[in-house]
Amino acid sequence: MTCSKIADGWCTEPLSVAHKLRPSPGVCSVCEHYDGPARGLGDVVHAVARATGVAAVVHAVAPDCGCAERRKSLNERFPAQAP
Numbered sequence: 753m754t755c756s757k758i759a760d761g762w763c764t765e766p767l768s769v770a771h772k773l774r775p776s777p778g779v780c781s782v783c784e785h786y787d788g789p790a791r792g793l794g795d796v797v798h799a800v801a802r803a804t805g806v807a808a809v810v811h812a813v814a815p816d817c818g819c820a821e822r823r824k825s826l827n828e829r830f831p832a833q834a835p
Contacts, residue, residue: 755780755788784820794826 757765758780765785780786790796798819801807810817 755783755786757785757787782824784823790832792827792832793830794823795832797826798823 755763757763765783780788786795790799798807801810801819807819810819
């Protein structure tokens, strides 16, 4: 799993307190700041919401909207198919 926020094995996401030092693949698999290939349906929905501006509106109205939990749940229930 490759995330654009990993540089030389270190997480560079300043808002992520869960990624102290070097994250394991298990940590990256549930990270709400993950920015890499889609891990499942949750990542696809997140990418569409971000691209259309829906995510910005939702977070402006309800910062604690539960999006990260829904994203994680959808990724677990509907994982990406292996190539």
